[in-house]
Amino acid sequence: MQLAPHDAAADSHAPSRAAHKIIMKRMEREPIRIEALKVACSSCNLRELCLPVGLSDDDLDHLDQLVGSRRPVKRGDTLFHAGDRFESLYAVRTGFFKTCVSADDGRDQVTGFQMAGELLGLDGISTDRHACDAVALEDSQVCQIPYSQLEKLSRESTPLQHQFHKIMSREIVRDHGVMLLLGSMRAEERLAAFLLNLTQRLQARGFSASSLVLRMTREEIGSYLGLKLETVSRTFSKFQDEGLLEVKQRDIRVLDESGLRRLVNGPAC
Amino acid sequence: MQLAPHDAAADSHAPSRAAHKIIMKRMEREPIRIEALKVACSSCNLRELCLPVGLSDDDLDHLDQLVGSRRPVKRGDTLFHAGDRFESLYAVRTGFFKTCVSADDGRDQVTGFQMAGELLGLDGISTDRHACDAVALEDSQVCQIPYSQLEKLSRESTPLQHQFHKIMSREIVRDHGVMLLLGSMRAEERLAAFLLNLTQRLQARGFSASSLVLRMTREEIGSYLGLKLETVSRTFSKFQDEGLLEVKQRDIRVLDESGLRRLVNGPAC
DNA sequence: CGGTAGGTTGACCACGGTCAAGTTGGGTGG
DNA sequence: CCACCCAACTTGACCGTGGTCAACCTACCG
Numbered sequence: 132m133q134l135a136p137h138d139a140a141a142d143s144h145a146p147s148r149a150a151h152k153i154i155m156k157r158m159e160r161e162p163i164r165i166e167a168l169k170v171a172c173s174s175c176n177l178r179e180l181c182l183p184v185g186l187s188d189d190d191l192d193h194l195d196q197l198v199g200s201r202r203p204v205k206r207g208d209t210l211f212h213a214g215d216r217f218e219s220l221y222a223v224r225t226g227f228f229k230t231c232v233s234a235d236d237g238r239d240q241v242t243g244f245q246m247a248g249e250l251l252g253l254d255g256i257s258t259d260r261h262a263c264d265a266v267a268l269e270d271s272q273v274c275q276i277p278y279s280q281l282e283k284l285s286r287e288s289t290p291l292q293h294q295f296h297k298i299m300s301r302e303i304v305r306d307h308g309v310m311l312l313l314g315s316m317r318a319e320e321r322l323a324a325f326l327l328n329l330t331q332r333l334q335a336r337g338f339s340a341s342s343l344v345l346r347m348t349r350e351e352i353g354s355y356l357g358l359k360l361e362t363v364s365r366t367f368s369k370f371q372d373e374g375l376l377e378v379k380q381r382d383i384r385v386l387d388e389s390g391l392r393r394l395v396n397g398p399a400c
Numbered sequence: 401m402q403l404a405p406h407d408a409a410a411d412s413h414a415p416s417r418a419a420h421k422i423i424m425k426r427m428e429r430e431p432i433r434i435e436a437l438k439v440a441c442s443s444c445n446l447r448e449l450c451l452p453v454g455l456s457d458d459d460l461d462h463l464d465q466l467v468g469s470r471r472p473v474k475r476g477d478t479l480f481h482a483g484d485r486f487e488s489l490y491a492v493r494t495g496f497f498k499t500c501v502s503a504d505d506g507r508d509q510v511t512g513f514q515m516a517g518e519l520l521g522l523d524g525i526s527t528d529r530h531a532c533d534a535v536a537l538e539d540s541q542v543c544q545i546p547y548s549q550l551e552k553l554s555r556e557s558t559p560l561q562h563q564f565h566k567i568m569s570r571e572i573v574r575d576h577g578v579m580l581l582l583g584s585m586r587a588e589e590r591l592a593a594f595l596l597n598l599t600q601r602l603q604a605r606g607f608s609a610s611s612l613v614l615r616m617t618r619e620e621i622g623s624y625l626g627l628k629l630e631t632v633s634r635t636f637s638k639f640q641d642e643g644l645l646e647v648k649q650r651d652i653r654v655l656d657e658s659g660l661r662r663l664v665n666g667p668a669c
Numbered sequence: 670c671g672g673t674a675g676g677t678t679g680a681c682c683a684c685g686g687t688c689a690a691g692t693t694g695g696g697t698g699g
Numbered sequence: 700c701c702a703c704c705c706a707a708c709t710t711g712a713c714c715g716t717g718g719t720c721a722a723c724c725t726a727c728c729g
Contacts, residue, residue, distance in 0.1 A: 232576050232577070232579075232580050233580075234580055234584070234665070235665045236665055238580070238584045238585075239580075239584075240576075240579055240580040240583045240584055242576045242579050242580075253568075253569055253572055254569060254572050254573050254576065255569070256565050256566055256568075256569035257566050257567075257569035257570040257572075257573050258573075262573045262576065263576060282558070282561060282562065282565070285555075285561075286554075286555045286556075286558070286561060287555075289551070289555070292551060292554075292555060293551065296525050296551070296568070297525055297526050298526075299522075299525075299565070299568040299569070299572070300522055300523060300524070300525035300526035300568070301526040302572050303522055303523050303526075303568070303571050303572060303575065304523050304526050304527075304531045306572065306575035306576065306578075306579065307501050307509075307511045307523065307531065307532060307575065308501070309575075309579055310501075310509055310511050310575065310578055310579065310582060311501050311502075311503055311507070311508075311509040311511075313579060313582035313583055313626060314509045314582055314623065314624075314625075314626035315503070315507045315508075315509055315623075315626065316507075317716075317717090318716075318717065348674090348675065348676085349675075349676065349677095350675085354583065354584075355583075356583075357582060357583035357584065358717075358718090359717075359718055359719080360675090360676080361676095361677080361678085361717085361718075361719085361720095362716090362717055362718075363676095364676060364677055364678080365677080365678080365717090367676095367677095368677075368678080380675085380676070380725080380726075381675095396503070396504045396505055586684075586685090587684075587685065617706090617707065617708085618707075618708065618709095619707085627685075627686090628685075628686055628687080629707090629708080630685085630686075630687080630688095630708095630709080630710085631684090631685055631686075633707095633708060633709055633710080634685090634709080634710080636708095636709095637709075637710080649693080649694080649707080649708070650707095
C-alpha cells in the first residue's frame with residue numbers, strides 16, 4: 132500500500148528549506164491549541180506504516196484513546212535522553228529524527244534515522260530507562276504512546292500485539308543489516324546502501340525515489356556509517372563524478388539507481 | 401542473582417574439551433528418550449536469566465506446557481536457516497550458538513553469539529521467515545517455544561508479556577552497542593570489549609571471570625568484530641605480550657581485567 | 670555585511686587488509 | 700598406537716583504504 136504523494140501532513144520532505152521555513156513561521160504566528168493537534172490513528176495517513184497496521188476499526192478506536200496528542204519537537208531538540216526514565220514510545224508523525232548512543236569516553240554513534248510512521252524509544256523497555264538520545268533533525272511532530280497502556284491494550288488485541296512484536300523484530304533485523312554494513316562493506320558500498328535505503332523509505336511514503344533532501348550533516352551520516360565526515364564528502368563527490376548522483380550540499384538527485392545497486396551487491400560483478 | 405557455579409546442566413563451558421568429549425561419547429552410547437529431555441522451566445537453573453524471569457508459579461506452569469522438549473543440536477548443525485519459515489523461538493539450554501546474516505554477494509556477518517538462557521529467532525517475527533542462520537558452535541540443547549502459543553500466553557500473563565518485551569528490547573540495545581563498537585572502535589578496543597562482554601556473561605552464569613574457552617574460530621570472532629582473522633590473531637598475541645591475557649589457542653586466561661577495561665573506555669586515559 | 674556551522678579538497682600517513690609461508694593440534698585411518 | 704591430514708592459528712612483508720590535519724569554500728543567519 133502506498134500513501135498519496137501529496138498528503139499535507141507527511142509532506143515535510145518535499146518542500147525546499149525556504150518553503151519549510153515559511154510554514155514554520157506561520158505556525159509560530161498562529162499557535163494552535165494542543166488539543167487541535169490530536170489526530171486520530173484511524174484517520175492518520177500513516178496508519179498503514181505505523182502501529183495500526185492490521186487493526187480492526189474497533190481496536191483502532193481503542194488505540195486512539197491511548198495515543199496522546201501530537202507533540203511538536205523543534206529541530207535540534209531532544210525528545211528523550213539516554214538515562215531518562217522510559218514511559219512512552221513515540222511515533223514520528225512528521226519530521227525526521229536521529230538516535231545515538233554514546234560510549235563512556237564521549238565517542239558517539241548514530242544508530243538510526245527515523246522518519247514518519249517509525250517508532251522511537253523501543254530501547255527503553257529493557258531497563259525502564261532510555262538507552263539512547265533521540266534528536267529531531269527538523270521541526271517534527273510525534274505521537275506519544277504511553278507504554279503501560281500499550282501493553283495493556285496489546286493484551287486485549289491480538290493484531291496490535293502482533294504488529295507491535297513485528298515492529299520490534301523489524302528493528303532487530305534492521306540492526307543486523309547495519310552490522311553487516313559496518314562489519315564488511317567499504318566506504319562506497321556503505322554510502323550507496325544508505326542512499327538506497329533512504330530513497331526506498333521515502334518512496335514508501337509517497338515521495339520521489341530519485342530526489343531527496345538530506346536532513347542530517349555529513350558528520351551524522353559518517354557516524355551512522357562508521358566513516359569520517361571527510362570520507363562521506365569525498366564519496367559523494369566521487370559518486371557525482373561517476374554520474375551516479377547530483378549532489379548540491381544536502382540536495383541529492385539519484386541519476387543511476389541501478390549503478391548504486393550494483394555497488395552494494397558486489398562491486399566485483 | 402547468580403547461579404550455582406557447578407550445576408551440571410549449565411556446565412558446558414567449564415570442562416576441558418577432552419572432558420566434554422567424554423560426556424558426549426557417553427550420551428551417544430546411552431541414548432535418552434526424547435521425553436526424558438524435557439525439563440520444566442520451573443525447575444530449570446536458567447529461569448532467572450531466561451523467559452521465566454518474574455513469573456508466578458502459576459504462569460510458570462503454563463509456560464512449561466507450551467515449551468516443547470529439549471532438542472539436541474550437534475556442533476556445526478544449523479538450528480534454522482535464513483529464509484526458513486518462522487514458527488518457534490528457541491532458548492539455549494546448554495551450549496553455544498552463533499547467528500549470521502549474509503549479503504547477496506555471499507559476504508556474511510556474525511551478528512551474535514548466544515549462550516545458555518538466551519533466545520534465538522527473534523528476527524523471524526518481522527516477516528514470518530528467519531532472517532539469519534543459527535549454528536551450534538558446540539553440541540547444544542535448545543528449548544523450542546512455539547511462537548503463536550507464546551503470544552497467546554503473553555496475552556494472559558502480564559509478567560510474561562513484560563519479560564518478553566524486555567528481552568526483545570535488550571536485543572535492540574545490544575545491537576546498538578555492537579554498532580558503536582563497529583562504527584567507532586579500533587581493533588584492540590573491539591577485541592577487549594568482546595572479551596569483557598563474554599566473561600561478564602559467563603560470570604552471570606556462574607563461571608570464572610578470568611578463564612574461558614572460546615567456542616568460535618578467529619574468523620568468526622573477526623566477522624563479529626568487523627576484523628580479519630589475522631588481525632584477531634595478532635591482537636590476541638599483542639594482548640599476550642602486554643601481559644593482559646594468556647592465550648593458548650582457544651583457552652584464554654584474563655590476567656589484567658582492568659587493563660582490558662582501560663582499553664575500551666578510552667585508550668587516551 | 671561579517672560570523673559561523675557545515676562542506677570540500679589536498680597531502681600525508683597509519684591501521685588493518687592481503688597474501689604467503691609456516692606451525693600447531695585434534696581427528697582419522699592404517 | 701602412530702602417522703598423516705587438515706582445519707585453525709600464527710607471523711611476516713607489503714600495500715591500500717580511509718583517517719588525520721589543514722586550508723579553503725559555501726550558505727545561511729543575525
